[in-house]
Amino acid sequence: MTRSEPLLVAFCCYWCAYAAADLAGGMRLSYPPNVRVVEVPCSGRVEPELILRALNEGADGVMVAGCLEGDCHYQRGNLRARRRVERLRRLLEELGVEPERVEMFNLSAAMGPRFAQIVAEMTERLRGLPPRKFQAVEEAGA
Amino acid sequence: MQAEPVGAVLVVGGGIAGMQAALDLAEEGFRVHLVTREPSLGGRMARLDKTFPTNDCAMCLLGPRMGAVERHPDIQVHTLSELVALEGEAGNFTARVREEARRVDVEACTNCGSCWEKCPARLDNAFDLGQGKRKAVGLFFPQAVPAAPHIVGERCLYVQKGTCRLCEEVCGPGALRLEAKGRETVLEVGAVILAPGSEAFDADRRGEYGHGVYRNVLSAPELERLLSPSGPTAGEVRRPSDGRVPRRVAFISCVGSRDAARGRAYCSAVCCMYTAKEARLLLEHHPATECTVFYQDLRAVGKGFDAYVEGVRRMGARYVRSLPSALAEDPATRNLSVRYRDDAGFNREEFDLVVLAVGLEPPARAGELARAARIELDARGFCRTDPVWPGRTTREGVLAAGAFLGPRDIPDTVASASAAASQVARALAPARGRLSVTRVYPPERADQGPARIGVAVCRCGTNIASVVDVPRVAGFAARLPGVAWAGEVTYACSQGSLAELAAVVERESLNRLVVASCSIRTHLPLFREAMREAGLNPFLVEMANIRDQCSWVHRDEPEAATEKAEDLVAMAAYKAARLTPLATGKVPVVKTVLVVGAGPAGLAAAMELAGQGFEVELVEREEHLGGNLRRLSRTAEGVDAAALLAQLEAQVAAEPGIRVHTLTQLVAVGGSPGRFHSTLERQGARWEVAHGAVVLAPGTRELDQVGYDHGSDPRVLTALELDQRLRREDFAAGEGKTTVLLACVGSRQDDRPYCSRTCCIQGVRQARELARRDPTGRVYLLYRDLRSYGFWEEEYLAAREEGVVFLRFDPAAPPRVEPGETLTVRVRDEIAELELELAADRLVLLAAAVPAPGLAQLTGLFRAPLNAEGFLLETHAKLAPLESPAAGVFLAGSGLYPRTAGEAMVQGRGAAARAAALLARGELPAGGAVATVDPERCAGCLTCVRVCPYGIPRMNALGKAEIDPAVCHGCGTCVGDCPADAIELGFYDNRELRGKLAGLTVRRRSA
Known part of the structure; x- marks a missing residue:
């Protein structure tokens, strides 16, 4: 069952995305169980190295979720996170790794349904990808 | 007293x-x-x-x-x-x-939701204004605080009929108190x-708009709930009559505002803006929506408000200056036909949804x-x-x-x-x-020896345990490296369990704790506190969220949920093993506040702070105190400015805690929040003052390049110049002259797009004053939107009663003034559709308020940012309006955005409270989950200095970055960007987060 499911790591900022994930629970929504949330104070805390580490540790995909743009609890950490994620996606592509494995999202604390939807969509997308090439990613992370 | x-x-x-x-x-x-x-x-x-x-x-x-x-x-x-x-x-x-009676014991309740799942009594959800349903026992709204349900007695079967009691039966912790009395x-x-x-005005009271009768007429607060992603429709706005997405939406302004007939003559001050916001949100959801806003005057009197409305127009909202007289519903389609009059005469237009922008009562x-x-x-x-x-x-x-x-x-x-x-x-x-x-906490035990982790897996009654196999998770946890104890608890957050956990920590000599239960947002503070009481450093506790983010969302997949819970526990345990105790200290602060600017805001701040026992250094660049109060005859609130200033000056003089420095400027700032030392300069002499915080209250000045031959033609005055003359009681008395006041001079134009907020209301006051002094004269006020927000609307009405003539002009065809024996003012009156020619003896320019000169230099000293228009930028436009993102810097008055004297004084007092809250305890908490630079690895590249949203990292004499633990917000942006990996972030350090990721596939690999 789950063993064949893609493993998704979600770096969620404490203030909005993590709160949205909690709200999805509070609203008793349902989404695929293959996501593992790692909370960070701000999505701006997430560096490419950490995302690569997650892939190296066995994640098939990584989502970075911060506050809505213009709405960052720390003013603009989420904008820095987006820039880093975009840079990393270009790098992954050059390395022959599907850039869709890594994606940045913005959520408000009231967006429980959106969180559930994102996890479902991201999972669906990862299901459609071929088995991951670990070697290339490890080199990039090293 | x-x-x-x-x-x-x-x-x-x-x-x-x-x-x-x-x-x-x-x-x-x-x-x-x-x-x-x-x-x-x-x-x-x-x-x-x-x-x-x-x-x-x-x-x-x-x-x-x-x-x-x-x-x-x-x-x-x-x-x-x-x-x-x-x-x-x-x-x-x-x-x-x-x-x-709440009938639920908040202390005992774990907010698990069993009671409202079982409760059979449904009722309209009052929080959602009757849109959607709730149970008789339930949360007021999903994020309610305290996070516990309450019982609506009128609908509870037990309270009403003595039956049911299902909630009591299913409540694990026994938190229901059905017999409770008030x-x-x-x-x-x-x-x-x-x-x-x-309170929002009850839209039903404007019967002609059909609210409560026509199903597709909503009040704005009702629409707001529909827009909310956690509202009754999960953020999808649909027509109540048929569930279709509305394509044509009309907003009608001023429902229950500016309506003397219903005893609501005042303006509700917020509706113009919330209407623009709701229109914008609709357009964001469905860009093809045709939004039409019917309005009287667009009162965008706040920072960034005009630009916001402009943005909404650019997104496609159509603004029609007209208030519809009536609505009618087509019984077949339930569409609404709106009758209104505009420049082209009477119109009738059909909409799918009508939203009434109700006022505040x-x-x-x-x-x-x-x-x-x-x-x-x-x-x-x-x-x-x-x-x-x-x-x-x-x-x-x-x-x-x-x-x-x-x-x-x-x-x-x-x-x-x-x-x-x-x-x-x-x-x-x-x-x-x-x-x-x-x-008072017991002394912290030294953190030594290898990690001995305790893992408590919470059943949360049946909330977790009915989905996740809790014994299996606890058994799995016990086998993880470094775990010395693992066990189940029924409710980890109950007082009994907390005491039990503290005892386990003691008995098993644990030095790390993992609680697998619910959310760090609600419960980490509680577990940290409990461990502190057990002598453990509070930062040695980690949580795994196996309820909100696991059992509650995977209810149909118990096996997958159990596996996920095991993974989350492994990740938490791996992180816990790598946690380091974080020191929280206190740094002493100087209980002195520097107040810069001695206008109404600065004076109010200084007096409040001194009255609370703080020392105040009050700095003013001019020779006298008072700022623009010195030039006004009356404040917008109608208070005699000279008398008010005399009173304030006397109070300041009588306050021994305030040291006044006039003709003085701030030239340098050193130190850090809590311990600033600033250099003041007066006529070449310099000296230093120590202070813990600063209140910046720099004010505005009136625009000087106003045109209209101002400066060369003595008949042309600015509003402040008129006010200075009005200070003499005999000025303009009985002279039988014609005065034209012209609004928006220098405001709301391309190079200065903001509204100066106070000109309309000051203009109305001046017009009334002239009309009173010179009953045979005539007074005209020419405006674009008459922005007499709030209770000032009543002054505007009074002015009209008293004979002041208000003429609205189109900014595309502004009034022209021709000098001559009299000043000929030509204006096209948009309401009468006539070209008018006014022979004026006096032209008063209601000129823009612009930031005080030298403001950027002043704020640069504290690294306090300004916005694009040159006004002070607050930490947050809504909830932190009097604080600068620069730590220890508080803001008040017109330097933030133009204000009346009364409003500026409120801000001054408010900023005083915020500064006092920082300094009152005599020390700042420092450390904890903040960033620290490792000087060995720091290359001095300045990246952290550049990316920190608060400008906190500074370079020391050795060329290494330093971060003050007393003011670091702990976001970790610098950590994420540091190319040398030289910055650590407490609780979220690389070691800890990488450790957490290392736990990701422990279960898969061991299986």
Whole structure:
């Protein structure tokens, strides 16, 4: 069952995305169980190295979720996170790794349904990808 | 007042005003009782989806604020409660508070949701304004604080008929109290702040718009709930009649505002902007929506408001200056036909949905509250207050804050709450700290030896255990490296379990703890606190969220949920093994505040701070105190400016705690928040002052390049020049002259797009004054939008009654002025559609307010940012309007954005409260989960200096970055960007996060 499911790591900022994930629970929504949330104070805390580490540790995909743009609890950490994620996606592509494995999202604390939807969509997308090439990613992370 | 007042305060109202006042006072060392009639904190803001002009999610702002109030050891929240009597006098009141039965024990409840899942009684959800359903037992709203349900007695089968009791049966912790009765509590307090907020006008009272009859007519608050992603339709706006997405939507402004016939002559001040916001949100959801906004005057009187409305227009919203006279529903389609008149005559247009922008009214039970508190209301039913001291009620020791004083937006509400808190803190200063709670913890055990991790897996009654195989997870946890103990608990957060966990920590010599239960947001503070009491460093606790983010969302997949719970526990344990104890210290602060600018805002701030016992260095670049008060005849509030200034000057002179430095400028700033040392300069002489915080109150000046031959033609005056003349009582008296006042000179134009806020209301005041002094003369006021927001609308109405002629012009064809024997003013009146020619003896230019010169230089010293228009930038436009993102820097007055003198003084008092809250305890907490630079690895590349949102990293003499642990916010942006990996972040360090990821596939690999 789950063993064949893609493993998704979600770096969620404490203030909005993590709160949205909690709200999805509070609203008793349902989404695929293959996501593992790692909370960070701000999505701006997430560096490419950490995302690569997650892939190296066995994640098939990584989502970075911060506050809505213009709405960052720390003013603009989420904008820095987006820039880093975009840079990393270009790098992954050059390395022959599907850039869709890594994606940045913005959520408000009231967006429980959106969180559930994102996890479902991201999972669906990862299901459609071929088995991951670990070697290339490890080199990039090293 | 007696010598020693009571060091406790009663705050009535759980909205943003009540919460702000409570937090300010608690930070300053007072005990606070916060009383709210609702089952949760939050007030009106909790019902909003987003807030203008930043489109911030309201709940994102409010959630942390509600949590901070609930957790504060010096704040006691009394929900479902109201003040019924207030005896005694200022400094020593006895308040009787009546509490309605919640029928749920908040302490025992774990908010698991079993009760409302089983409850058979459904009713309309009052929080969603009757759109959607809830159960008789249930949460007020999903993010309610306290996070516990309440029972609506009128619909509970047990309360009504003595049957059912299902909720009691399914409640694991036994938190239901179905027999509970309401009770009365007596509180001894030194002062009272009333912040009961406001009520939305009942749209049914404007019968011609068909609300409550036509299904596709909504009030704006109803639409707001539909827009909310956690609202009844999960954020999808659909027509009530048929569930279709509306394509053509009309907004009708001023419903229950500017409506003297219904006793609502005043303007509600917020509707123009929330209408623009709701239109924008609709357009964001469905860009093809055709939004039409019917309005009278567009009152975008706030920072960034005009630009916001412009943005909404650019997104496609159509603004029609006309108020529809009636609506009719097509019985077949349920579409609404709106009849209105515009430039082209009468029109009829069909819409799919009509939204009524209802105004704000006094709170429903204002009368009862006023009687209980023995204060007076004004003729409108809002709190009667003093124009110089907005917030003072008719009873000493009883203050008011927020929309109870009159309609206002969120930042003005927050400012008024801080201002009220400041006045209370001043009155009760001798009792500060008397009743506040100080916790004493046992000494921390040294962190030595290998990790011995304890893992507690919570069943949360059946909330987790009914989905996740808890014994299996606990068994799995016990086999993880470094885990010395693992076990199940029924409710980890119950007092009994916490004591048990502390005992296990002791017995098993644990030095790390993992609690696998619910959310870090709600529960990490609790477990940290418990471990601190057990002698463990609070940062050695980690959580795994196996409820909100696991059992609750994977209810149909118990095997996958159990596997996920095991993974989350492994990740938490791997992180816990790598956690390091973090020191939290205190750094002493200098209890002196530097106040820059001695206009109304600066003077008010200085007086409040000195009254609370702080030393104040008051710096003013001009020769005299007062700023623009020196030039005005009256403030916008109608107060004699010279008399007010004389009073303020006398008060400042009598205050030994204030050192006044006129003709003085700030030239250098050193040190850090809590311990600044700044250099002042007066006529070449320089000296240094030490201060813990700074209040920047720089003010504005009137635009000088105004055109219209101003400066060469003596008949052309600016508003301030007219006011200086009006200071002489005989000026213009009985002269029989014609005066034309021209609004928006230099405002709302391409190079200065903002509205200067005060010109319209000052113009109305001047026009009335001229009309009074010169009954045979004529006064015209030419405007684009008459922005007499709030109660100033009544002044505008009075001016019209008194014969002042108001002519609206189109900014595309502004009035032309031709000099001659008289000044010929040609204007096309948009209402009468006539080209008019006015022969004026005097032209008064209501000129823009621009930031004071040298502001960028001043703020640069503190690294306090400015916005694009050159005004001070606040930390947050809504909930932190008086703070700069630069730590230790507080803001007040027109330097933030143009303000009336009365508003500026409220901000000054509010900024004083915020500065006092920082300095009152004499020390700043430092350390904890903050960033630290490893000087060995720092390459001095300045990346952290550049990326820190708060400008906190500084380079030391060795060329290495340094981060002050007392002011670091702990976001980790610098850590994420540091190319040398030289910055560590407490609790979220690379070692810890990489460790957490290392736990990701432990289970898979071991299986």
